[in-house]
Amino acid sequence: MRLSGPTLRGACFLAASIVASPFALAASGPLGFDDARHLFNRTSFAAGPADIEAFAGLTREQAVDRLLSWAGKPAVTPPPACTAEPFESLRRFRGMSPEERKAALREMNRKAFELRSWWLTEMLVTPSPLTEKMTLFWHNHFVSSQQKVRSPQLMYRQNALLRRHALGNFGELLRDIARDPAMVIYLDSASNRKGQPNENFAREVMELFTLGEGHYTERDVKEAARAFTGWGIDPDRGEFVFRPQAHDDGVKTVLGRTGNLDGDAVLGILLAQPQTAELIAAKLWREFVSPDPDAGEVRRIAAVLRESGYEMRPALRALLTSDAFYAPANRAVLIKSPVELVVGTLRQFSFATGEPLPFVLGVAALGQNLFAPPNVRGWPGGEMWINSTTLLARKAFLDRLFRVEEMRAMAAGGGGVEAPGMAAGAAEGRSRYLQALLDVQFEGNKWLSQFDGRPQLLQRVVLASAPVTEPPPAVQGIELIRHLVLDPAYQLK
């Protein structure tokens, strides 16, 4: 049942957060340093000691409420220049000569890169990393890839939509994303017409976005596809249009409901299935708590989600205040994604950076190319982030980051620096890359001075668990930082 109106929503928010359950009523004492660090690692791309200490005196509820109060605002970074330009028609490639086409594609790739840089910058500077983390979570759920969608402007609009709803209402997000032009292109919704349905969107909306495998039949997919016929895009304005003449308005049966179902009706049917909340709750668990969802806890979070009418905030609050979230057995059990590793390191150590070029390329080289998940299921995450290629690349990246002074000397001397993902001989690209590296600054002594008199605290800030290899007592200062970030335990959050 959908709720409406801010007052009603607020009241239900309150009610949902007092759901009776042995796990929901958390200890109300102050978090302490380690729990605060854990909360930041899991929700906010990690944080430095000052931020952790600011939260250490709060209770679980206060801490989560503060994070949620900062969240859900628009991005602070000005949007990339290409988004201010008039919309480039999706048909503009027709009638182009091969030369014109090549130039147009190059220009499009340049703009796509600008878009990725914009998002990475936002992740680095945002006062609400939880918002960016949830935006990324939804990007990995309602997947579209710039490699198929092509238009950077449409990918930007989708990203803004995900951010708008990131900590909002899942039902609204589902309805809006289904019509989002980038999604319409990505899942071939516009090719879905009366008489010859294209099942791509209908299948993925059931399999991946709501119910999950095993909770619908092939017949449901076929019937749902009919309901979504007629959905399309105006190619010159890049906006959703509905074409009634292409819509199959006949009687359909989806998941036991029969009628002249249209697309919205099907989405409503999917939201009405209890399984949808279970799928989302389990995904949140795997994102925030551990690789193995606890069945009882998932049911509880799913119930919170359903009872609030699919509001994300009560569900997140229930999850992030639970005993399970803070349980010792669930510390250091999740592998940092490339974004968490790169952005987390830069934020935690207060790096100053210039152009985000090396980091945009860096996360892509580690397997997480923003705006371009590998397929509609998104990045699988977890242990899949780590194989021999990516583990070595992670360590190489971290090593370079904490040797910026040496890199500067090398670059100044004209020495070669590996630039992952750059075409050999792309001279302009290489010099931009080098310049971006030169602009990276780590004020090591200043950062370390936060630990004067409290040396053990450094390790507790940097690592989510004890290192695999204890640093020898003689190793201190920046050497100690290098030792800790190159330890396998640094890959965990």
Next chain:
Amino acid sequence: MNRRDFLNSLGAAAVTALAPGAALAQRTGADYTRLLVLVELKGGNDGLNTVVPYADPAYTGLRPRLAVPRDQVLQLDQQAGFHPALEPLMASWKSRELAVVQGVGYKDANLSHFRSIDIWDTASNSNEYLTEGWLARAFAATPVPAAFAADAVVVGGAEMGPLRGGARAIALANPEQFLRQARYAAPAGQARNSALQHILRVEENIAQAAARLSGNHAFATEFPANPFGNAVRTAAQLVAGEAGIAAVKIALGGFDTHSGQPGRHAQLLKSLAEGLVALKAALVELGRWDSTLVMTYSEFGRRPRENLSSGTDHGTASAHFLLGGRVKGGLYGLPPALSRLDGNGNLPFAVDFRDLYATVLERWWGANAARALKARFAPLDVVRA
């Protein structure tokens, strides 16, 4: 007790009945000097337009626009022919070292990319969920020699697929970079949870492989200048090293042709054919063609009836290739049964994909297939002894 458990219990009984040290009736080793190259066609390759049933009127009936025109088909026999983009493979067909297996699939086929590739990777039944890859299980049952650089190498991509879970396998993009970066590997320490255990295992694999791999053999063969050509080159370089590898996996992506299929599929098949030709040439240079078996696979084929976007939706059974110096070329399996489509409009299968795996495990490597595949499957007689 089901058939599989019964067979397993028989195996267990046979072993315990023997005194320690007594010779076992079956061979326990395998000849891993023979190489397997797996070529994954990611996205679900359209078998019907790859190995075309050009003489079947149902083919053009189902694909009025998408059917490969009869006069463009490269004839293999009276019923089947290749898509014209596979022209580079005709030399291997004529020299009878290319086997084409039609109708490869499995019972109750799943139409989801992710579920179906899991089924292929883990050699499970349609309703089973296994976690280990079939090759990982095979190498666990019959270990690869410890002196080898690795059990297997996955070129490109982040997913281990058939090597998932426990195999001494590494993933790399190119050998030079791998060797350069391998100094970061720090194999040591205790794991407290499965995430950390995974990381430590990867560190260990890296260190071991790096100690033994090399990556700079100079080939006379020219490799196609595209991502698949690069993967083929990397595979060849790995094989050129002195230390052994039992299997290499490469992949070609983009086969999920829901729309605009004609141009895209032709391009993909061309890349595939040219890449395989270069792979053969490189292996011939190394004197390894007779000890290599190349096998393609894909999560599924595509729907016989075309859709209205000039493409095809997810399907089931499809055709796959086996190539190598010891392959008995020809057509295997059965032509697509276009008059016996199921309720979803999809083809029945003729050859269970695990029969191909059994062929690799038993006929190629001489290992015990039943332990890795958890049941008995029928290998094809497609490899010369």
